[in-house]
Amino acid sequence: MMTEGMQIRVLVAKPGLDGHDRGAKVIARALRDAGMEVIYTGLRQTPEQIVEAALQEDVDVIGLSCLSGAHNHLFAQVIELLKKHHAEDILVVGGGVIPEEDIPLLKAQGVKEIFTPGTGTLAVVEFIKKHALPR
Amino acid sequence: MLCLDNLRERFLQGNMRALAQSISLVEDNPELGAKFFSLLGLPQGNPRIIGITGPPGAGKSTLTAKLALALLARGERVALLLIDPSSPFSGGAILGDRIRMHELSGLSDVYIRSLSTRGSLGGLSAATARVLRLLQHGNFSTIILETVGTGQAETDVVMAVDAVVVVAVPGLGDDIQAMKAGIMEIADVFVVNKADRDGADRTKLQIEAILGMQEGRRVHPIQVVPTIATTGHGVDKLTQALDDHFAYVEQSGELARRREKRWHKEFSAYVANILLGDFFSWANSQGIGIMANADWAEIEVYGLAKQATAQYFTERMKRHVEED
Incomplete structure (x- = not known):
């Protein structure tokens, strides 16, 4: 299939120290199958590395996956760094093992949506298609 | 929508995000891209463009990262363009070459960008030429282009760069494979990666034998460099082989001919x-x-x-x- 014009670009990133990226890979494939260009950077990334990759790759969306419990700290750092680089227009969503009670705080910090275990991949695709800003 | 004048200003100030956004612009939209190029004028720098190609799993990304580190260590500014295939069904892509580039993160003199082939079949994307042209405005001394994993016929890279490095690995078949037209013919420098594996010496000898048969076509000998990309072993020799190549093509006028082509x-x-x-x-x-x-x-x-x-x-x- 020949594709022309803009495609949604998404960085799927694993901040922190947990070593499980099956969920991130499932999401990456679903986004690819929805026609998006997905940059995957592997395990154990620092917020600095994630934001650097997002800026260099000119992504529209950052999807953060975290299973270690450090999401409050790590997601907030990513948002802070984006602000520091005047890149708060990049849509940030998160996923992983994240307790209900943490979600309001994360959203208040600037994470647009949190997808917890059991969310269908289609819901993630639809959310990104609806909220990614046109370039 | 981006304002082109504003983008140009930030781009010329060396703003990394502006560079990234400019690449998206010329990649997505040749018309707007042409307008942007006319705002930029002619490129000031004269970077060397090196292409890295070879079969999937040969170690291209790891080698690319190590080569970039070696160039950075001698004070260069380096841009990396990493191509991965798009899905023939959805048009989407998973661009995973950055996984091998962690050693380069946090360094200020390197820029890394992943591109999808967006349906092209020659190992690059249709926009690659434009993106390379844009990077020539970015104050880099070397641009490294890594193709998708190639088979025998994805030879577009040879028309896009100043120097082609073909990465081979031991154990991919007999010497007849090495005699086939296409990818074996386009190398300016050969690398036998994973040189600690059985058969590496034989692979090197086979390639050298094939190159010997082609002698007469080229004055400048093609070097075959064994490397172990994971440890960085042999990367200094690769850098030297590339320097030799550039010295030759610059002096002989071949570089100018290639760029005109x-x-x-x-x-x-x-x-x-x-x-x-x-x-x-x-x-x-x-x-x-x-x-x-x-x-x-x-x-x-x-x-x-x-x-x-x-x-x-x-x-x-x-x-x-x-x-x-």
Whole structure:
């Protein structure tokens, strides 16, 4: 299939120290199958590395996956760094093992949506298609 | 929508995000890209463009990262362009070459960008030439282009770069594989990666034997460099082999010839694109048109294409005469 014009670009990133990226890979494939260009950077990334990759790759969306419990700290750092680089227009969503009670705080910090275990991949695709800003 | 003047200003200040956004602009939209290029003028720098190609799993990304580190260590500014294939079904892509680039993160003199082939089959994307041209405005001394994992025929890279590094690995087949046309013919430097594996010496000898048979075609000997990309072993020799290559092609005038050929190829690709687009907009505006009338299974395809093209040119000429 020949594709022309803009495609949604998404960085799927694993901040922190947990070593499980099956969920991130499932999401990456679903986004690819929805026609998006997905940059995957592997395990154990620092917020600095994630934001650097997002800026260099000119992504529209950052999807953060975290299973270690450090999401409050790590997601907030990513948002802070984006602000520091005047890149708060990049849509940030998160996923992983994240307790209900943490979600309001994360959203208040600037994470647009949190997808917890059991969310269908289609819901993630639809959310990104609806909220990614046109370039 | 981006303001081009503002983008140009930030780009020329060396803003990394502006560089990234400019690449998206020329990648997504050749028309706007052309406007942006006219705002930029001619590139000030004269970076070397190196292509890294070879079969999937040969270690191209790891080697690319190590080569970039070696160039950074001697004070260069380096851009990396990493190509991965798009899905033939959805048009989407998973771009995973950055996984091997962690050693380069946090360094200020390197820029890394992943591109999808977006349906192209030659190992690069249709936009690669434009993106490379844009990077020439970015104050880099070297640009490294890593192709998709290649088989025997994905040789577009040779027209896009100043130097082609073909990465081979031991154990991929007998020496007849190495004699086939295509990818084995395009190397300026060969790398035998994973040189700690069994058969590496034999692979190197086989490649050298094939190159020996080709002698006479080139004055400058092609070096075969064993490397172990994961440890960085041999990367200094690769850097040296590339320096030798550039010294030769600069002095012999071959570099200028290659760059001229590259310009012609990009030019003719755009002409083909513009003509093709105009042909189909004409054919569709005919409503039924030749295409729709055709019972495709009954019609010889080349004959119809000739007939349709002839009709297209006749009508286009008529319109031009009327407009004058």
